[in-house]
Amino acid sequence: MSEKADNLVDVIRSRVLSAQLPRYLNSRVFAGLGDGDVCVCCDTAIERSELEYELEIGPEDDSAPPCVMHLQCYQLWFGVLRSLEIEGTHLRAAAATAPDGGERRVPRTT
Ligand SMILES: [Zn+2]
Numbered sequence: 528m529s530e531k532a533d534n535l536v537d538v539i540r541s542r543v544l545s546a547q548l549p550r551y552l553n554s555r556v557f558a559g560l561g562d563g564d565v566c567v568c569c570d571t572a573i574e575r576s577e578l579e580y581e582l583e584i585g586p587e588d589d590s591a592p593p594c595v596m597h598l599q600c601y602q603l604w605f606g607v608l609r610s611l612e613i614e615g616t617h618l619r620a621a622a623a624t625a626p627d628g629g630e631r632r633v634p635r636t637t
Pocket residue numbers: 566567568569570571596597600
């Protein structure tokens with residue numbers, strides 16, 4: 528994997544963690560040719576000559592802009608989701624704070 532792709536993985540990962548990108552795989556994904564929409568992963572337009580993947584986010588989010596990605600970005604995003612699933616228990620444990628404000632020891636699972 529190229530260095531650029533590694534950086535993009537970091538970008539996608541931080542966007543997933545900050546809820547700018549979906550953190551679950553939706554049941555409906557539409558694939559088609561690009562229409563000039565901007566990819567939500569790499570912020571570049573998806574040209575007509577490129578494949579675009581559009582995620583259906585759900586009825587409550589009808590007003591949200593379309594969640595479209597390049598095919599390559601979709602694959603990176605999917606890889607990020609898979610890596611987060613593996614680390615999921617660790618992330619949840621790290622987010623928990625002790626009620627008394629003290630530090631809580633989190634057993635490392637990795
Ligand atoms: Zn992209």
